[in-house]
Every structure is written in C-alpha cells, then in structure tokens.
Amino acid sequence: MSEFQLYFGLGKDHILDYMNGYDHILFVVALSALYLMRDWKQVLILVTAFTIGHSITLALATLEIIRINSDLVEFLIPLTIFITAVSNFFKNENSISDRLIQPNYFFAAGFGLIHGMGFSNYLRSILGKDERIIKQLLAFNLGLELGQIIIVAVFLSASFILVDLVGTNRRDWKIVISSAVAGIALMLMKDKMYWITN
Numbered sequence: 001m002s003e004f005q006l007y008f009g010l011g012k013d014h015i016l017d018y019m020n021g022y023d024h025i026l027f028v029v030a031l032s033a034l035y036l037m038r039d040w041k042q043v044l045i046l047v048t049a050f051t052i053g054h055s056i057t058l059a060l061a062t063l064e065i066i067r068i069n070s071d072l073v074e075f076l077i078p079l080t081i082f083i084t085a086v087s088n089f090f091k092n093e094n095s096i097s098d099r100l101i102q103p104n105y106f107f108a109a110g111f112g113l114i115h116g117m118g119f120s121n122y123l124r125s126i127l128g129k130d131e132r133i134i135k136q137l138l139a140f141n142l143g144l145e146l147g148q149i150i151i152v153a154v155f156l157s158a159s160f161i162l163v164d165l166v167g168t169n170r171r172d173w174k175i176v177i178s179s180a181v182a183g184i185a186l187m188l189m190k191d192k193m194y195w196i197t198n
Helices: 003-016 022-032 037-062 070-090 103-127 134-165 170-191
Strands: none
Touching (some): 022 037, 022 070, 022 103, 037 103, 037 134, 070 103, 070 170, 103 134, 134 170
C-alpha cells in the first residue's frame, strides 16, 4: 500500500467512524438537511466548501503555524453544528437558489476552518516528526471528502425514500432532522464547557 493510499484511507475512515467522527457526521447532516436528491450538485459544492475550509486550518495547525486552545476548538465544533441546524429553521427549503455562488457555501467554508483545527491533533499524532506532509495532507483531505460524499449519499437516499417516495412533508423532514441535530449539539456543547469547573 502506498503512503497516499494509507492517508487517503485514514481520512475516509476517520469521518466514517461514527464512534469518533460523529460530530463531523452531524455537521454534514445539518448542512444537507435542506436538500433532496435532486439538489445533489448543490450539496456537493456545499460539502466541498466545507472541506476547503477545514483543509486550510488542518494544514496550518498540523504545521503548527497557528495554535488555538484545543479545549476551545472542542467547544466551537458542536457550536457550529448547533448554529447550522438552527439556521435551517429560518431557510425556505422550497426556494433553494440555483445560483452558482450561494451564501451557504461561505458559511460552510467558515465553519470548516474551525473543524479543521479539531482534526490537527489527530493528524499530527499520525505524522510524528515528518515535516514533508503536503502529500499526506492532500491524501487525508481527499479521503475526508470521499467520506463526506458517502454520508451525503446515504442522507439524500433516505430523504428520497421518505420525502419523494413515501410522501413525508419536506418541511417536516427538515425540522425533524435539524431539531435532532441541534439537540445532540446542545448536549455536546454542555459536555465541552471547559471553563466550568466541577
């Protein structure tokens, strides 16, 4: 197995590991909650914008160019999930724009910056003292992107079955998914309030 394949697999497996990557999965689901199977191109752009955002800070933090309090990052990650899920309540899922550039893309990229810092400790522990990390970072991020696409494909398939085939109201689907994600994110935020001492 080549080094590229190794890091590609690590990236893919890291996000698909529902025991350890559940926060990332929740964020991708929150991003996708407004969309149906027919909107797959927009969801793909949205997820890729998120990947670009977290690739930037993942590289900077792994190379130790930037240093952020890891406890703060661990709190900010569920906060971004909560904000994304709650913002879905105020968006009209029936009037999703076909414009090439949408505000949601910048939203996803911005929150991706925060999520990338969360991955940096994991990647740094794998890389050790190897400073030649460009190929490893690229492979890891491509693996993450594939993992996200798999999550989106599963989610959009579920929405196709429940909304398009079964006839569940699209707004109800959005509200149920977003509410569930927001509730889980609130519990995660409570657990990550590092400034409160017991």
